[in-house]
Amino acid sequence: xTSIALLVGSASLVLAGxxxxxxxxxxxxxxxxxxxxxxxxxxxxxxxxxxRQGQAFTASQNAQAARxxxxxxxxxxxxxxxxxxxxxxxxxxxxxxxxxxxxxTANYRSAPFIDPDSIDAGSSSxxxxxxxxxVYQPEGAYSESDDEPYNDDYNDYDDAKDSIESNYPxxxxxxxxxxxxxxxxxxxxxxxxxxxEPTSSDTNSDNxxxxxxxxxxxxxxxxxxxxxxxxxxxxxYSSSTEGMLSGMSGLSPKTMAAKYEAMQMAKQQAKTETVxxxxxxxxxxxxxxxxxxxxxxxxEQIAASNAYQYxxxxxxxxxxxxxxxxxxxxVYSYDYATPTISSSIQIPLAFDFNNSSVVVDPxxxxxxxxxxxxxxxxLPAQMTSHTVSFGLPESVTAQLPPAVLYDAMLNAIxxxxxxxxxxHFSAVDISGDTFAKEVGATRAVKVYFGSQQxxxxxxxxxxxxxxxxxxxxxxxxxxxxxGAALKTALAKVQLYNKGYQSADVGSLLQLIEAIGPISFxxxxxxxxDSSDRLLAKQxxxxxxxDFMGSTTTMLNQVxxxxxxxxRHALTxxxxxxFGSDAMPPIDGNAWIATQREKKDRLQTAxxxxxxxxDSGNEGAYSSNxxxxxxxxxxxxxGADAVDESRVDDAQDDxxxx
Numbered sequence: 001x002t003s004i005a006l007l008v009g010s011a012s013l014v015l016a017g018x019x020x021x022x023x024x025x026x027x028x029x030x031x032x033x034x035x036x037x038x039x040x041x042x043x044x045x046x047x048x049x050x051x052r053q054g055q056a057f058t059a060s061q062n063a064q065a066a067r068x069x070x071x072x073x074x075x076x077x078x079x080x081x082x083x084x085x086x087x088x089x090x091x092x093x094x095x096x097x098x099x100x101x102x103x104x105t106a107n108y109r110s111a112p113f114i115d116p117d118s119i120d121a122g123s124s125s126x127x128x129x130x131x132x133x134x135v136y137q138p139e140g141a142y143s144e145s146d147d148e149p150y151n152d153d154y155n156d157y158d159d160a161k162d163s164i165e166s167n168y169p170x171x172x173x174x175x176x177x178x179x180x181x182x183x184x185x186x187x188x189x190x191x192x193x194x195x196x197e198p199t200s201s202d203t204n205s206d207n208x209x210x211x212x213x214x215x216x217x218x219x220x221x222x223x224x225x226x227x228x229x230x231x232x233x234x235x236x237y238s239s240s241t242e243g244m245l246s247g248m249s250g251l252s253p254k255t256m257a258a259k260y261e262a263m264q265m266a267k268q269q270a271k272t273e274t275v276x277x278x279x280x281x282x283x284x285x286x287x288x289x290x291x292x293x294x295x296x297x298x299x300e301q302i303a304a305s306n307a308y309q310y311x312x313x314x315x316x317x318x319x320x321x322x323x324x325x326x327x328x329x330x331v332y333s334y335d336y337a338t339p340t341i342s343s344s345i346q347i348p349l350a351f352d353f354n355n356s357s358v359v360v361d362p363x364x365x366x367x368x369x370x371x372x373x374x375x376x377x378x379l380p381a382q383m384t385s386h387t388v389s390f391g392l393p394e395s396v397t398a399q400l401p402p403a404v405l406y407d408a409m410l411n412a413i414x415x416x417x418x419x420x421x422x423x424h425f426s427a428v429d430i431s432g433d434t435f436a437k438e439v440g441a442t443r444a445v446k447v448y449f450g451s452q453q454x455x456x457x458x459x460x461x462x463x464x465x466x467x468x469x470x471x472x473x474x475x476x477x478x479x480x481x482x483g484a485a486l487k488t489a490l491a492k493v494q495l496y497n498k499g500y501q502s503a504d505v506g507s508l509l510q511l512i513e514a515i516g517p518i519s520f521x522x523x524x525x526x527x528x529d530s531s532d533r534l535l536a537k538q539x540x541x542x543x544x545x546d547f548m549g550s551t552t553t554m555l556n557q558v559x560x561x562x563x564x565x566x567r568h569a570l571t572x573x574x575x576x577x578f579g580s581d582a583m584p585p586i587d588g589n590a591w592i593a594t595q596r597e598k599k600d601r602l603q604t605a606x607x608x609x610x611x612x613x614d615s616g617n618e619g620a621y622s623s624n625x626x627x628x629x630x631x632x633x634x635x636x637x638g639a640d641a642v643d644e645s646r647v648d649d650a651q652d653d654x655x656x657x
Contacts, residue, residue: 125546326353348577389585412464441527455506517547
């Protein structure tokens with residue numbers, strides 16, 4: 001009891017902030033009553049007061065525990081982010097489980113990758129800086145001998161030829177001496193680092209090198225006997241060995257820093273100097289620098305793209321989704337309209353996962369196919385229907401039905417989004433949102449998908465799909481016995497899935513985005529009504545990078561209401577292609593089989609002609625007809641020999657064939 005009393009007293013002191021109450025006499029009850037209700041005063045032997053203080057202390061502890069649970073138990077006490085996430089997940093589940101239609105419109109616009117007013121304006125990305133610094137060559141890095149063939153005397157061909165031939169031995173000595181000095185310098189650096197211990201092979205190589213040098217000094221390698229081909233061969237050898245090592249040795253931080261400073265000074269000097277030549281000067285970073293400059297878009301080019309292309313370009317689509325039949329029917333349209341030109345490319349496309357087939361209108365790609373394979377391209381008059389149906393072969397569907405894979409993917413996407421952290425979901429104010437007013441939304445949820453979130457979704461989706469397929473395989477042991485290809489593949493995938501977490505995939509994408517020439521992110525706005533029904537969606541995708549110098553934004557607005565679907569211009573084409581009164585599509589599998597059979601017959605006929613020609617040649621050049629044996633001598637049987645006229649006739653027949 002004493003231990004319990006001491007423990008409770010210590011706890012009360014800690015909760016009270018280590019405050020102490022001075023002892024008072026029993027006559028001063030008013031001061032004790034004014035003490036904190038959460039503290040227990042053991043200096044007063046008053047049972048009623050102790051009971052009141054104990055009850056107050058218990059109530060305070062219960063309130064503290066409830067507050068603690070409210071802070072971290074987001075299922076019972078969700079905050080704003082969790083509430084937004086729960087509303088969106090409920091809307092998505094309801095949306096994917098009911099039949100609906102969709103109308104989408106996508107527009108594009110480009111902008112400079114770095115804002116002109118940003119502090120980063122005029123700065124290159126780290127990856128481009130490293131590449132340009134590595135390939136940078138100072139202006140005076142080339143020797144005068146490189147320019148000798150292009151001097152003022154190049155018109156005199158004989159003099160130039162004699163000069164070059166006379167300089168071969170000295171150039172060869174100079175190149176060999178430079179290579180030897182470079183090799184020894186690299187060896188010294190490696191030896192200093194403790195990575196090039198002398199061995200017997202090194203000694204032998206030095207001796208062989210000395211032997212070769214000695215041989216070169218002999219009369220056999222005189223200037224008269226030395227040819228330019230040998231010099232070229234030596235250049236190839238040196239560039240593939242010492243040249244590679246010299247390039248690697250140039251990666252030292254000190255060398256790279258010096259080259260970077262020289263490159264930046266050269267760039268600044270090129271900007272201030274006036275170019276009097278008719279063409280632009282060659283980039284100091286060589287061909288790679290010119291390629292990078294070619295891909296990099298200027299602000300003027302970006303403005304021209306917006307004015308002449310993106311402002312008149314629109315991607316439209318109408319879709320009809322039937323979850324029970326596992327069907328998705330759509331018509332996609334690429335529309336470009338200006339005051340002087342107008343064009344539209346429309347492609348109907350439908351997926352039927354229950355029947356393992358895809359139906360498409362090939363009108364848009366038939367001209368391209370006709371250019372590649374005109375013989376096997378049907379004419380418009382031969383098309384009994386404007387759609388073609390292609391199905392997976394039975395050998396594939398028997399292993400894994402597409403309906404099973406479809407359900408696995410659908411569940412994986414929902415479960416993966418449900419596991420995404422709540423801080424990526426946020427409720428937004430739509431009081432000033434024009435699109436929200438057009439669709440009649442009462443709330444909107446914003447979901448941000450950067451490289452981290454996109455990679456995490458990819459990793460979780462892969463694991464959920466593997467889990468669902470494994471459950472399907474386990475539920476059908478007769479169809480998938482031990483050793484089946486699908487069962488073995490799933491076991492291997494699950495083995496690798498245990499070696500990483502889904503967030504690791506996001507970190508990998510972040511690394512690629514950090515060092516790669518592309519940056520991407522995706523922002524989604526989901527518009528809901530008061531009953532958590534999905535009314536519309538707005539998607540913003542930004543694609544770009546420093547290499548391109550611009551960021552292209554795609555803004556896609558999708559409406560899920562019947563009114564927009566019924567009055568859209570593409571809806572009649574969707575009904576004509578996939579409606580109940582639509583013409584049956586052409587069997588694409590049968591068409592492919594016919595083309596394959598025709599190709600096989602042509603191949604068989606070609607081989608038959610080859611055999612026929614071989615047999616004819618054998619008859620024309622028979623050893624018995626020509627009266628000679630296999631060794632070219634006269635045969636003993638001279639009666640079988642033919643006259644010259646028959647030989648001439650046989651040769652003529654062979655030539656005709």
